[in-house]
Amino acid sequence: xxxxxxxxxxxxxxxxxxxxxxxxxxxAVALLVLGLFFVKEIEGLILMAVVLxxxxxxxxxxxxxxxxxxxxxxxxVVFTALFQALFSHQGEVLFGWGPLEVYxxxxxxxxxxxxxxxxxxxxxxxxxATTGPVALADGLEDLLSPLKKIRFPAHEAAMMxxxxxxxxxxxxxxxxxxxxxxxxxxxxxxxxxxxxxxRSLLPILLPLVIGAFRRxxxxxxxxxxxxxxxxxxxxxxxxxxxxxxDALALAVTVIVVAILISL
Amino acid sequence: MRLELEEVAHAYSRGTPFExxxxxxxxxxxxxxxxxxxxxxxxxxxxxxAQHMNRLLSPTSGRxxxxxxxxxxxxxxxxxxxxxxxxxxxxxALFAPTVEEDVAFAPRRLGLVEEETRExxxxxxxxxxxxxxxGRSPHTLSGGEKRRVAVAGVLAMDPExxxxxxxxxxxxxxxxxSLLALIRNLRETRKSVVLIxxxxxxxxxxxDRVCILERGAVKATGxxxxxxxxxxxYAPAMVKVASSLRESYQDVGRxxxxxxxxxxxxxxxxx
Numbered sequence: 001x002x003x004x005x006x007x008x009x010x011x012x013x014x015x016x017x018x019x020x021x022x023x024x025x026x027x028a029v030a031l032l033v034l035g036l037f038f039v040k041e042i043e044g045l046i047l048m049a050v051v052l053x054x055x056x057x058x059x060x061x062x063x064x065x066x067x068x069x070x071x072x073x074x075x076x077v078v079f080t081a082l083f084q085a086l087f088s089h090q091g092e093v094l095f096g097w098g099p100l101e102v103y104x105x106x107x108x109x110x111x112x113x114x115x116x117x118x119x120x121x122x123x124x125x126x127x128x129a130t131t132g133p134v135a136l137a138d139g140l141e142d143l144l145s146p147l148k149k150i151r152f153p154a155h156e157a158a159m160m161x162x163x164x165x166x167x168x169x170x171x172x173x174x175x176x177x178x179x180x181x182x183x184x185x186x187x188x189x190x191x192x193x194x195x196x197x198x199r200s201l202l203p204i205l206l207p208l209v210i211g212a213f214r215r216x217x218x219x220x221x222x223x224x225x226x227x228x229x230x231x232x233x234x235x236x237x238x239x240x241x242x243x244x245x246d247a248l249a250l251a252v253t254v255i256v257v258a259i260l261i262s263l
Numbered sequence: 264m265r266l267e268l269e270e271v272a273h274a275y276s277r278g279t280p281f282e283x284x285x286x287x288x289x290x291x292x293x294x295x296x297x298x299x300x301x302x303x304x305x306x307x308x309x310x311x312x313a314q315h316m317n318r319l320l321s322p323t324s325g326r327x328x329x330x331x332x333x334x335x336x337x338x339x340x341x342x343x344x345x346x347x348x349x350x351x352x353x354x355x356a357l358f359a360p361t362v363e364e365d366v367a368f369a370p371r372r373l374g375l376v377e378e379e380t381r382e383x384x385x386x387x388x389x390x391x392x393x394x395x396x397x398g399r400s401p402h403t404l405s406g407g408e409k410r411r412v413a414v415a416g417v418l419a420m421d422p423e424x425x426x427x428x429x430x431x432x433x434x435x436x437x438x439x440x441s442l443l444a445l446i447r448n449l450r451e452t453r454k455s456v457v458l459i460x461x462x463x464x465x466x467x468x469x470x471d472r473v474c475i476l477e478r479g480a481v482k483a484t485g486x487x488x489x490x491x492x493x494x495x496x497y498a499p500a501m502v503k504v505a506s507s508l509r510e511s512y513q514d515v516g517r518x519x520x521x522x523x524x525x526x527x528x529x530x531x532x533x534x
Contacts, residue, residue: 174355180319181356184348185416186340186372203368206358210402 022139084110155231300470347422353413407438
């Protein structure tokens, strides 16, 4: 079958970023995202973009992967920018066509918001591209484990996340197979108005949902038959080790974000 | 109908680091009214090949010809009616509330009127021997019944070539037999069948010609006797039996099917 790759997927190469402890990476990305919301000026965001691009360079993941990342949210990005540019009347009028006028301030805000969304996606992408799903879940479980004291099911939450991530490519593959099977029976998915188009998805969605339930059942049985009984007393094959380089990476992130915010 | 593949090559994920060459220049012909068996191991390109026959995939180079006309120039729906493709585990794509409606999906898509559709559905369900299930929900059926309903869903388009990708995988012997019987019946009505399978015994029973794929290229093609006796690593059980007997009894011949092998053995014993 075709080697299809989804966006935001782990990109297995060797790099200093891949080698970092997932907990360090999760915290660093959380800091960067937090920083994105405190930066007030467009110049700050451009600096943030430079920082993230430096991260991409270090990660040895081809930059093209990141340019494709905002694809699914492109509509929101463009809409946000246009909306602000056209309807936020700040600063002076730059140009206008009849009733539509673009104000300097509005354009600035529009570009600022759009850039912020793109950078959010990039920051998250940098984490998922350099961290395998299992490492990601392990890291998250460790970071959430203090919450176990207030009875938050950290292990279960992390396990659910691992399974969800693990099944994204599987479901994509299955959706593509069912689509082709229905196409072989003459199904068309790109004709007619929106209602007809939505209806034409039924022959794909129904088998997909039925298949997902079957898979969930099978997975639960397979896990139980291999002795899985939840997180209590469960050890790990790969222990996470938070070393000097992880502390350093985190410290650098803290400093960078602090500088960006104080600008 | 004659289906011809000319130097068909196909690569997945072209132009990315994940590029995989699935087919590397495959040429073969499916004559009207013949059963062509396509064998080969996992990853040999069998399923990719199948999807080129009704243009679910287009070749990265080479051509697919339908009665001498390039498939790329034909209307897709029309082509898919002529070349019916049954995927591996086709029952996973059953979706309608009743068997009847599921089988009616394809004829309706082809724009047949209600009466014709009902007629096609009835014929298709009878051809696979499950007409009694018409009103049931496909999700309550057994594995073998589901498989037969799914095959009927493609048969209902009355294709001239039926391409079956691993139709008997994981089936009980009775259902498997009924699918092989269906293939024989189709041949009798001058329909062509492409049977893709890694079960050599199954291919040996019904194929008029056999084609072996290895890593995306045709390794051998010819009559079952030529191919199976010429490539011992692809010998079905009956051919293995006859081959080892031939070491001491040359006149066993080259039987391929179960019935022919039994006859050859009987003649040998009665002498």
